[in-house]
Amino acid sequence: MGTTAGRYRVMRLSRRFEETMHDQFGDGQVPGPLHLSIGQEAVAVGGCAGLRTSDAVISTHRGHHHCLAKGARPDRMMAELLGRTAGYSGGRGGSMHISIPDIGLIGTNGIVGAGLPIATGCAYGFQAQARDDVAVCFFGEGATGTGAFYEAINIAALWKLPLVFVCENNQIVELTPQEVHVAGELWRRGESHGMPGVRVDGNDVDAVADAVGAAVVRARAGDGPTLVEAVTYRWFGHYAGDRAAWRVEEEVQQWRERDPLIRTRAALPAEQADAIDEGIEELIGSALAFAQQSPVAGPEAIFPNHYASAS
Amino acid sequence: MGTTAGRYRVMRLSRRFEETMHDQFGDGQVPGPLHLSIGQEAVAVGGCAGLRTSDAVISTHRGHHHCLAKGARPDRMMAELLGRTAGYSGGRGGSMHISIPDIGLIGTNGIVGAGLPIATGCAYGFQAQARDDVAVCFFGEGATGTGAFYEAINIAALWKLPLVFVCENNQIVELTPQEVHVAGELWRRGESHGMPGVRVDGNDVDAVADAVGAAVVRARAGDGPTLVEAVTYRWFGHYAGDRAAWRVEEEVQQWRERDPLIRTRAALPAEQADAIDEGIEELIGSALAFAQQSPVAGPEAIFPNHYASAS
Amino acid sequence: MTTTTDVPTRALKVWQGINQALVEEMERDERVVLVGEDVGRPGGPYGVTRGLRDKFGDLRVRDTPISEQVLVGLGVGGAAVGLRPVIEIMFFDFAMIAMDQIVNQAAKFRYFSGHDLPLVIRTMAGAGGPNGAQHSQNFEAWYSAVPGLKVVMPSQAADTKGLLKSAIRDDDPVLFIETLGLYTTRHDVPQVDEYLVPIGVADIKREGSDLTVVATGRLVDRSLEAAAQLAEEGISVEVVDPRTLQPLDTEAITASIRKTGRLVVAQEATAQYSFASEICALAVEECLSELKAPPVRVASPFVNVPTPVPLAESRAPGVDDVVAAIRKAMA
């Protein structure tokens, strides 16, 4: 994803993936919660631009874009969201429990803040095994209310862990605005721990890629963690079905105009962009077909995979 | 405790209280753990100098000095530490569980970091009741490893709570030095939340009183919380009985020379200081006698006070 | 059975019972405050607290950051200085994050200080929505094992309202477990000025003579339905709702078991190391000679809660499971 085309491609994939799932949700086909990241794609795609498969990404309850940017298969993701046996968790987990360690996608998570200790563990694991891999931890600004965040930055700074903290500030925390949750400036919260911090435009995929990329290089070199605040906006409600009626429509409209996809697309020759879009439509179409052809997970799907021996 | 004499008196009381308990420990008379704060008295005494009874103090596992500075009776404290029924908890709690809400001493605590959420609650309680009381939360630098600390400063800053955070940095955390625990500079950890921070010489009772006092005035006026780092030193091991053999003797010696009591005593006319010392000896003597005359708490002491109805 | 025959009643959804209790107690006593994530402006993720912020202002109905440890700390410290806080932990699963504050701080406060700690922690347990393995768990037995804590887990709307009011008036910390799967279920609620249900008292929801079902949460209504079905076959089932798990009304429960000689325990939690285990232990310790058949636990299988509602519902015990257990115990 070093090229503009590559970045646009994954953003477009994420966008169309979620729009498709949103439609499916409307049709009653998504048996779990659906937290849309539409509008925030640049954070995930820019954040993963400098990563390789063996690096780790730790995601949140709102994580489709992170998963796809780290290389998850859209067909199996769709199957999971639609509750099908071909899904990454056999259809029983839904979007908050996607975990694909083989591609370095440690997991989405239903517990706000819980990814931060785990990310610290991944980074420690790399360090202890003398691997030059890096962990990138995505989290919302709401997660900065949890103590886990600070325990993580303190240890990461102390141990110079290969870890990049990417705070995806979409300015909304479930049903209340950021102001209810965050005192002061987020990007500065590592400073007093001796950790560099930076704020970037989270709707500019190249800016995110540059900032996180530099932090990744630094981390890989053994120079420790960085905190990146990417400022963006959530277009939809907390979950599909939440109308977020309390929001000011003009604000939403302003941010829609700052759509990260439009920007990036504009930097491409129109033909190339069209070709990408077409390719994505095909991919989405066949992914949906794959998912829909997979059987709905039945009651027996809840039993396996509790213990190694019984798996 | 606005005067030098008053401050010296309480520091002396705390010092002699602990020395006496340390002797009793040596004689096998203290049936619980004993975490000595000797060398750190100025933090507690300076920290409580601007407080009134209705203000709240939240303490730690190492809290004798906080308790005495907030007005706890040395005789009942001793009784508690000696496991006697006249103790504040009937002799069953020991020094990590002293809680005297009537004088605003909310409690010492066996769980590192656990006082911080409670202190936030006290401050919220004052605010919600429109009382102009203030909470002062003492905690060790070790507690800055816990997430609870940051949850607390975030909410305190957001809500402008009447709360002063006093980090008693004695440079040692149980059995490992501060460097194992703290990345960067402690006093700056509130900055990014918009909270003022200040570092003071924790062995200078007037400096502590000035810094915390200013923060208390600010908090009482409704202008929100402050973080104060008071740099001091723990003369003894983690608990009585721990020889702390791994410490560099010269370092301990240097700090003993910076004894906060010597400084403050030197600022008093010798006669006045001698008179204070004598008064304290008497107080300690009668407190010990009081404690020793109280019956040892027997097995039945463990039963009361679990529920209101059964108390 | 709570006799409500003389009093006018109104059918309320369980969530409405909660909302009414909060409004009434906050009107009665200004020391009562409500603190939690999204409880204020949004009125709670399931709308349970709607209207409260407008009524009582944002100092008494307070939206917090995602800081569960401090959330409970706000209750502990607030109660220590004179408030009577009601703290909402959105999902019961999240209470784990604040467990030190609940178990080591709130529950032990009186033991050391001798002082009241009037604190209610409300939370929402169990499956019932497409929330998945980290938002649907039933760990009521954990908290019921803690000296100093009271644990209330009502099922029907009237009990929910009356017990929440009692919990708010109680001088000890009370964990008040609401059942998500019941929020929109309706039951009759007496319309009296002061409808209080005492903590620590079980309720016989249906009298019977052949077998006792002790049930909690969603399994109360399901057990009542099972009892109704089996009545047609001439099997007389008594349904006991303990309503409070700590302190447990052991007398009412053992009296029923002694009377019927047969026991089924029905709950949404998994069976091992659970509420149902405790009731079985009580039965065998206290009523061995009266037991005519082995007790049967009706519980969820020992697996995680899946996200899709149909799967989650297939995991939770239903009316049929209760019926089958009763038949087994009657055999």
Added chain:
Amino acid sequence: MTTTTDVPTRALKVWQGINQALVEEMERDERVVLVGEDVGRPGGPYGVTRGLRDKFGDLRVRDTPISEQVLVGLGVGGAAVGLRPVIEIMFFDFAMIAMDQIVNQAAKFRYFSGHDLPLVIRTMAGAGGPNGAQHSQNFEAWYSAVPGLKVVMPSQAADTKGLLKSAIRDDDPVLFIETLGLYTTRHDVPQVDEYLVPIGVADIKREGSDLTVVATGRLVDRSLEAAAQLAEEGISVEVVDPRTLQPLDTEAITASIRKTGRLVVAQEATAQYSFASEICALAVEECLSELKAPPVRVASPFVNVPTPVPLAESRAPGVDDVVAAIRKAMA
């Protein structure tokens, strides 16, 4: 009974068994790391991990800040990327602070990913020092109710060593509960190259025919002593140590209960909603017709653990309490 007759043994203190297991496994497999508060330079607050940092360096034996949530997270994340971490939570009580990481993260990892999570969380439970109400609790039943987690609670030194080695080799998260009150107790430990005790298998510590005592932690040795005393009166007591609480060896336990027809469960935890409840429930569900008398729970009273050692010891059940319970069940 583990037959150790053919193998040379050495009397080791329980803590030495732990230390040996750690050394052996860290020598065998360099993916094994030890992480915790004061585990390194100081060798642990009770000296259990002494010598390890010098042997294995400070990347593999790592002192951490007081950050229990991240501590367990280091284990979860570390295991997810190839380590086999052993995490030390100093006192069992502190595990509450990390409970979300244990229950919602570690225990559910395989359920969603299908991947191994070889993680051991070692901790120290119970009274035994002057540590008080927040450092002495026995909440093993809580964790035993969690699908995806294994819970091991050994008593004697040999089991402790052999089970810790097995736990480290296990591909699931294991909560390994050590008993503070046993650290300096000596037992014979077989001196063989690979001394492994399997997880999930109970051990008959003493055979008998009149009554079964199922005991954990400090109550194992105390029950053995009670059994020895009563043997002089002709009462033949069988002592079963489950060693693992999840998965529980229900077959071994019910077989013993069926054989003797009488049951005492002895533990340091309080009785309600505990391990003992589960064993009583198992007994009545599976062995009702064989039960000759009501089972008796020997447990601590439902009160906090006081700080002074004599009071804490008066609270914990002793040999006399086990003897009295056996007599009661034999009456």
